Amino acid sequence: MSEPQARKLPKAQRREQLLDIAQTxxxxxxxxxxxxxxxxxxxxVSKPIAYEHFKTRxxxxxxxxxxxxxxxxxxxL
Structure with a gap:
């Protein structure tokens, strides 16, 4: 299952998006x-974007x- 085509997001929002997808x-x-x-x-997104945010698995x-x-x-809380 593929997510919709990604649009340009601020770095913090992209990181949150990637983490949400990772959790899924x-x-x-x-x-x-x-x-x-x-x-x-x-x-x-491209692999370099994922690597830019997390470096390694x-x-x-x-x-x-x-x-x-x-x-x-x-x-x-």
Whole structure:
């Protein structure tokens, strides 16, 4: 399943979009399916954009878990 073609977004918004799509991939297909290339494909952006934001798959996973943690904490407050 492909996401709609991406439009130019500010860097912070693009990062949030990529993390939201990454979370969807993990939920639907598991962490093994989450690669920067697949994330870029699903987001409708080029691979260099995904790499610019996260550098490595490990960096992406760390950012994803940090986002999930922050959302859970804010939901508790």
């Amino acid at each position: 991939i993990v939920r639907e297909e598991g962490t093994d399916a989450l690669t920067l290339g697949y994330l870029a494909e699903r987001a409708g 490990s960096g992406l996973l760390i950012a994803l878990y940090a986002q999930i943690d922050a959302r859970q904490v804010s939901a508790l």
